[in-house]
Amino acid sequence: MPSAAIETTELTKRYGSVTALESLSLSVTGGTVYGFLGPNGAGKTTTMRLLTTLSRPTSGTATVAGADITDRDAVAARIGYLPEEPPLYDELTGREQLTYVAGLRDLPDERTRERVAELTDLLDLDALDRRIEGYSSGMRRKLGFIQAVLHEPPVLFLDEPTNGLDPRAARTLRDTLDRLADGGTTVFLSTHVLPVVDEHADTVGVLSDGRLVAEGPPTELKRRAEGDGAGDRTLEEVFLEVTAEDPASEAAAEEPAAAEESTDG
Ligand SMILES: Nc1ncnc2c1ncn2[C@@H]1O[C@H](COP(=O)(O)OP(=O)(O)OP(=O)(O)O)[C@@H](O)[C@H]1O
Ligand SMILES: [Mg+2]
Numbered sequence: 001m002p003s004a005a006i007e008t009t010e011l012t013k014r015y016g017s018v019t020a021l022e023s024l025s026l027s028v029t030g031g032t033v034y035g036f037l038g039p040n041g042a043g044k045t046t047t048m049r050l051l052t053t054l055s056r057p058t059s060g061t062a063t064v065a066g067a068d069i070t071d072r073d074a075v076a077a078r079i080g081y082l083p084e085e086p087p088l089y090d091e092l093t094g095r096e097q098l099t100y101v102a103g104l105r106d107l108p109d110e111r112t113r114e115r116v117a118e119l120t121d122l123l124d125l126d127a128l129d130r131r132i133e134g135y136s137s138g139m140r141r142k143l144g145f146i147q148a149v150l151h152e153p154p155v156l157f158l159d160e161p162t163n164g165l166d167p168r169a170a171r172t173l174r175d176t177l178d179r180l181a182d183g184g185t186t187v188f189l190s191t192h193v194l195p196v197v198d199e200h201a202d203t204v205g206v207l208s209d210g211r212l213v214a215e216g217p218p219t220e221l222k223r224r225a226e227g228d229g230a231g232d233r234t235l236e237e238v239f240l241e242v243t244a245e246d247p248a249s250e251a252a253a254e255e256p257a258a259a260e261e262s263t264d265g
Pocket of ligand 1: 015018019020038039040041042043044045046047
């Protein structure tokens with residue numbers, strides 16, 4: 001496996017005339033946390049769906065954990081994914097859901113029991129024997145996270161993982177990110193919670209209108225050029241600055257939207 005756990009080259013996704021992602025080239029080192037930021041509609045989820053093989057690029061290439069994203073089975077075997085809406089079966093209990101997913105992953109029963117006990121205890125999910133249809137949104141997210149990490153994948157994709165979590169659960173999840181990366185897991189994380197990336201990301205990438213407009217370690221992005229005012233900027237200031245709309249692109253955005261592609265995913 002190459003040293004980069006995720007590598008994309010000019011990855012592009014268009015839906016009709018809407019360009020959701022434009023020529024994304026990035027490289028994520030194994031065992032690091034990559035924080036993916038960007039305004040609503042910037043293309044973060046689109047990128048995750050391409051890298052997890054749920055959607056196919058219009059052009060460009062990418063590898064995940066050494067597997068090409070055109071090889072769906074190879075990628076699927078090496079990743080965990082927590083999407084914005086975790087894929088859960090309402091009619092199952094949490095435990096049945098996790099057992100089902102562990103079965104798809106060929107995780108031995110004994111190991112499954114250990115992992116489920118460990119992770120539900122960690123995230124304080126005590127409703128494991130209730131049907132998922134009765135879960136709150138935070139409980140669904142916890143279950144979705146557990147489902148994504150159950151099989152200890154080398155590369156983990158998390159789309160807004162702390163969304164809807166109470167402060168204690170969010171703290172636990174954030175600490176878990178560090179532990180995972182220390183253990184060699186590569187974490188690709190999208191969030192709107194800037195302190196999460198500020199504290200946990202080794203590298204931050206900022207998307208705006210489908211383009212990567214800034215990238216680097218948080219400390220580097222925040223560093224102000226010498227003589228350019230006192231002290232460092234906050235990550236929020238950096239975000240607002242690099243994602244500011246220029247008047248030309250605003251005018252373009254007001255043009256009527258074209259037909260959406262509905263055939264994929
Ligand atoms: N299936 C689809 N069909 C048509 N357009 C889509 C589809 N999925 C995404 N888009 C468009 O692609 C662009 C990027 O959307 P995406 O969901 O990747 O944004 P995001 O960065 O995840 O935003 P958010 O922060 O709101 O989750 C948007 O303009 C969106 O409308
Ligand atoms: Mg999204």
